[in-house]
Amino acid sequence: MVVHDADARRGLARECALAGIDAAHPATVVRDAVARDGDTLRIADATFALDDYDDVIVLGGGNAASQVAAALEDALGDALSGGVVVTDDPAETERVEVLPGDHPVPSERGVDSTRALCEAADAVDERTLVLAVITGGASALLPAPTEGLSLGDLRATTDALLDSGATIHEVNAVRKHCSALKGGRFATRLAPARVATLVFSDVVGDDLSVIGSGPTVPDPSTYADALAVLDDYDVTVPEAVRAHLEAGRDGEREETPGTDDSAFERVSTHVLATNRTAVDAAITRAREAGYETMVLSTRVRGEACEAAKTHVAVAEEALATGEPLDPPCVVVSGGECTVTVRGDGEGGPNLEFTLSAALELGEDTALCAVDTDGIDGATDAAGAVVDADTLSDRLAARRALRANDAFPALDDAGALVETGATGTNVNDLRVLVVG
Numbered sequence: 001m002v003v004h005d006a007d008a009r010r011g012l013a014r015e016c017a018l019a020g021i022d023a024a025h026p027a028t029v030v031r032d033a034v035a036r037d038g039d040t041l042r043i044a045d046a047t048f049a050l051d052d053y054d055d056v057i058v059l060g061g062g063n064a065a066s067q068v069a070a071a072l073e074d075a076l077g078d079a080l081s082g083g084v085v086v087t088d089d090p091a092e093t094e095r096v097e098v099l100p101g102d103h104p105v106p107s108e109r110g111v112d113s114t115r116a117l118c119e120a121a122d123a124v125d126e127r128t129l130v131l132a133v134i135t136g137g138a139s140a141l142l143p144a145p146t147e148g149l150s151l152g153d154l155r156a157t158t159d160a161l162l163d164s165g166a167t168i169h170e171v172n173a174v175r176k177h178c179s180a181l182k183g184g185r186f187a188t189r190l191a192p193a194r195v196a197t198l199v200f201s202d203v204v205g206d207d208l209s210v211i212g213s214g215p216t217v218p219d220p221s222t223y224a225d226a227l228a229v230l231d232d233y234d235v236t237v238p239e240a241v242r243a244h245l246e247a248g249r250d251g252e253r254e255e256t257p258g259t260d261d262s263a264f265e266r267v268s269t270h271v272l273a274t275n276r277t278a279v280d281a282a283i284t285r286a287r288e289a290g291y292e293t294m295v296l297s298t299r300v301r302g303e304a305c306e307a308a309k310t311h312v313a314v315a316e317e318a319l320a321t322g323e324p325l326d327p328p329c330v331v332v333s334g335g336e337c338t339v340t341v342r343g344d345g346e347g348g349p350n351l352e353f354t355l356s357a358a359l360e361l362g363e364d365t366a367l368c369a370v371d372t373d374g375i376d377g378a379t380d381a382a383g384a385v386v387d388a389d390t391l392s393d394r395l396a397a398r399r400a401l402r403a404n405d406a407f408p409a410l411d412d413a414g415a416l417v418e419t420g421a422t423g424t425n426v427n428d429l430r431v432l433v434v435g
């Protein structure tokens, strides 16, 4: 039954967003995609004969990596020997060692944990099946500075890139060329083991070479691409980083491995969850509530507060003309918006998205936007749910947007969605309920 009051609309927007997060949780995803039947292991459409291996181990990293490891322990039982994952969101595991790292900026303990991961990788042989778990956040959680660079260099470079407005494809082109593990180099290290990479994507369009900086897949980007990113976005990095990238461009450093590298012959990649997983679940929840539904796109990107206005425009059009859908309806989108940081406030893309929308939304519409990992920007909130009545002081809200200070404004309005770390990461999810 469709309900028409503002509370119910906000409630439904929030419920659909939470349903999306739940559907992308590793426990749910791995239960559906991975199963052991005697000596056969099924991962999505592929099968592996466990008899061919002496050891099956989990190696990897990312915000959701330990949840994936715990779910793999359940799915494989005693066929799984152990392994190491690095994460900032530890889950309880029995055989896989969970080591700490930090995100979005790499840390000393992340370097130590990544060293332990590499030691485990160095111990494999051709009778090892490695389940390489790569989820969003792996780039920061698995710092392995290449020779000649320090953790300080990586931290300064990451900070500067994250504030520059560069896309994740561009940010990771630089990170891959400063790392001993990213951009396919982990696959080189794992040879001659058989590697099945299990991916949870937080990248718009699911480019495997970008998710977590693609440690086990060929890298199409080059040192020259990395330098172009620094120049295009006017990013200042430590001298050692620029010198390293220039040496690479001039042929003095080995390029990241490409498709012709034999290391990839024994690697298969299985994308287990993407933004679409969350979007589809949000749509299902809206249909159950009796609403007409539409996926706007899973690839919405760009400056958060501008993308928000496009979503408001979609709601206005639906109310005015019944296009693209007749209200009552629910429009869902995914993707990843960015914020070009100008102020020094507290916020994140989904908080800016909702605050910007709250300034424009008319009656009869509610909007929820969340980061599915539960942590928008560096705040404690996943996002917020807003409508035309959310803001009591619109001037202050505009000031907050200009200062990139959306968190306190939405907190004061009681609009925050606080889930805590969710155990997954499939990017941003937005639900627009048009009454």
Ligand SMILES: O=C(O)[C@H](O)CO
Pocket: 135, 136, 137, 138, 139, 140, 168, 172, 202, 203, 210, 211, 212, 213
């Ligand atoms: O870790 C990363 O590089 C981002 O989360 C994209 O996957």
